[in-house]
Amino acid sequence: MNTQSNVMNESFDSQRIAPVSMSATRPMYWSMRRELWESRSIYVAPLAVAGVALFGFSLSSIAGIWEKPLRLNPAQPQAPYDMAAGLMMLTGIVVSVFYCLDALHSERRDRSILFWKSLPVSDVTTVLAKACIPLVILPLLTFAITVAMQWLMLLLSSAVLLVSGLSVATLWTKLSFLRMSWLLLYHVLTAHALWPAPIYCWLLLVSGWPRRATFLWAALPLVAIAGVEQIAFHTWHFAAMVGSRLMGAAPTVASTSTDMFPTDPMTHIAPDHFLSSPGLWIGLALAAVFLAAAVRLRRYREPI
């Protein structure tokens, strides 16, 4: 009897799972997966916009068969590609803003914070995973979708040219695609990730704070500061600064051109100029402060 129960105990012990050794990155990876499951708009919205834009471009290209001189030999073959990239960046900004405003709010609203907190994932990991969405995932996604879209546009134009019996060569030589893609990657990672980081981190922080109306709480302090500045000094520096951060008007290129996107192959990028600008580092420091506050806030937060 005794031996039997011993045997049973042993078999039971052997059944106990040896804890899987876990690298520190695994909770981070799965926390980011979780964000993509929860907020499908992160990739659905850019894909939908790209689809609509491609549809518009294909209509325009097909119309081009009948209006050859106007559409197939434009002065700037670059233009529709720049427009497409600009559209995708704008989509990325809108998605980021809405994502951040909901990031730490929705888990409190649906009480699932109690479930997430019952698992061995720290608040730091959770908040960093959420911050990675607008700061890493969305810029890279914007880049990938834009490049794919531009290739499809190029193929479409080439097909139309072939059907019309014109030479494809001029189009392909005028556009330097690799250079364009490289510039785009540089631009999204600097102007749309590092530069607006304080804005996104501020929105993330605010999403973990009020019970409702996160947008109001996020916008009111900014509007108030801008208002005080206007009344006191009759200037709009603060509003202009917030706007430039959000829209990605960063000092990433050497020239002082007003072009928002350095997609012109002749542009000289200036990473050293960007990396040495105090604005970047002040912004990143501010972003870190906001993130630290968001982590601290999440520790104390309970379901709404």
Added chain:
Amino acid sequence: MACIDARGLRKAFGTTIALDGVDLRVEEGRILGLIGPNGAGKTTALNAILGLTPYQGELRVLGRDPWTERDQLMRDVCFIADVAVLPRWIRVSQALDYVAGVHPRFDRAKAEGFLAKTTIRCGSRVRELSKGMVTQLHLALVMAIDARLLVLDEPTLGLDILYRKQFYDSLLNDYFDRNRTIVVATHQVEEVQHVLTDLMFINRGRIVFARSMEELESRYLEVIVHPEKVAAARALKPMHERQAIGRSILLFDLKFDLKLDRVANQKLDRQQLAALGDVRTPSIADLFVAVMGNQAGQAQGAAR
């Protein structure tokens, strides 16, 4: 080492005192029922144990400070809250993926085995499941984690009788062993009566009653008194008296000493009480009413 060790645990929300110096010690391998009226401090106490809320006083759970080491602690602690806290957007398969991804002690095959016994399909989203099924899913996730402490806060609230019965049955048969500890807070005292090894009543932020179930059975006796012997029975100073179907039911603490007029060594004996009527072990519910009734009486006495 005690599984949970709290000394002088205090917590106030503004002027409302939720925990007023709770001392609590739960050894390993016990199933503790934490029972109290609404607003007694049950959930606050559990939240403190789970590291969801800051507190004053000393608290160690499995040797750790829950507030500062929550993410580490959650490797060994599982938690099911009073209402469904699984996010409504998550798919069953995603929930399995996520917990398997972040939890080093999760056995996915085991969880799938539990789910196979239910009607839950892997592709379903939580929002498509009934309340009972969500609880089944959560229980399957939790039971597949090789944890040392399981905390349940009103786990069967709002479930029908079948699910409720099933819940505790699977917990006892498929999960509990002498290496694990379970703490359950509930109002449904009758369904945990035969599950518990220990019982605690909490009222106004204080533990007012703490006994093991063995002690409960040996120490408390309910007597359905013969009508002609009511006066004699009352002379023995019962803790509580109630009427049911025309009979007086008196609850006695066998350790009550009539001469000293307080609880001391066992003075009343079963034989003596059995002569007064039919004796039985009181249900937790009756004991709860008796203890809480006396509490209220004392409080009123103190007020005068």
